[in-house]
């Protein structure tokens with residue numbers, strides 16, 4: 001328990017009971033006790049008139065930097081860090097994409113770029129070749145699979161030791177799961193799902209750009225008084241940097257921590273091929289929207305996609321109609337994709353769809369409405385009925401005519 005009651009000081013007044021939003025404090029024999037329901041939000045600490053509630057994190061991990069701290073030369077924050085997630089030893093592609101943007105940010109700040117890798121992997125050197133100057137590496141077996149608590153505790157410890165200025169992580173199942181814990185424990189901000197990252201030339205703050213209000217505006221978020229500035233970025237949003245096979249860097253082994261065992265993984269079940277959709281790595285995506293007219297419309301999209309060596313995506317409208325599983329959804333609440341060719345069939349081009357696919361190299365839009373917004377981002381537009389155009393494309397491809 002990182003928040004505790006000093007029983008000697010507690011008078012059992014009950015003020016903290018009313019303050020705790022989670023009902024996690026009880027009074028027994030005129031003394032307050034914190035129960036398992038405590039989320040460590042810290043709301044009770046300030047409320048106690050006797051200063052009997054102690055936040056131990058103040059000593060161990062909750063080192064929040066104030067503006068004065070940062071200006072103080074003793075409190076030196078520096079460096080850009082990328083959390084490089086791995087699965088079964090294979091480093092996720094998003095890590096290399098983050099190293100690409102991380103390198104740019106580090107150069108602007110005239111500082112180093114480091115990667116943090118938890119779990120055994122043969123690909124540590126790849127992180128250096130893709131731009132990292134240093135890799136903080138925990139290769140112990142307890143890090144092989146995500147353990148939120150262990151990952152968060154280890155990363156917080158490292159951050160407190162080395163005080164990076166910026167931490168970037170993938171907005172993936174892993175990043176989304178444990179990076180908020182890291183931010184909460186450090187009491188710093190976290191901007192999720194950034195689509196752009198820049199350095200403010202005047203202040204040196206990280207400008208964290210992301211869609212807001214249902215994608216209708218782009219918000220620029222700054223954390224001017226706390227460090228590190230933490231941002232997550234979805235896979236395929238950033239481009240990889242340059243690969244340098246001769247680049248040298250330092251690999252720093254991290255002393256492993258022991259898991260607390262609060263959560264035990266009883267079984268791991270691999271995704272079956274039925275629900276595994278590798279949209280994010282696909283070179284060609286043929287996507288269908290409400291204009292496809294029904295689940296049967298997706299059969300022709302699958303045929304076209306397989307002729308082009310690609311896979312099938314969808315708009316949220318098609319997913320909501322139940323025509324295709326959610327795993328295929330492209331957009332703000334689906335996947336962000338960046339294929340060489342994206343064919344949008346019967347998709348209007350709502351902003352929430354566009355944010356997930358507009359960085360595709362070539363976009364072909366097929367829509368019967370010549371004013372559909374999808375044509376604003378399309379490289380090639382075909383005004384017509386998908387049920388006529390797509391079968392024609394299939395026929396031509398089968399005939400071998402490009």
Ligand code: FAD
Nearest residue numbers: 289290291315316317331332333334346348352353368386
């Ligand atoms: P519609 O907007 O209904 O468009 C259908 C299009 O098909 C029309 O342009 C029409 O002209 C055309 N059409 C119809 N018949 C034919 C035909 N026979 N031949 C050719 N063209 C035809 N949407 C996403 O896609 N992904 C997301 O991740 C996502 N997240 C969202 C998050 C939030 C918070 C909100 C509020 C919305 C989100 N949406 C998302 C929904 C989004 O706003 C749109 O409602 C959705 O993208 C519309 O899907 P659509 O283009 O398939 O359908």
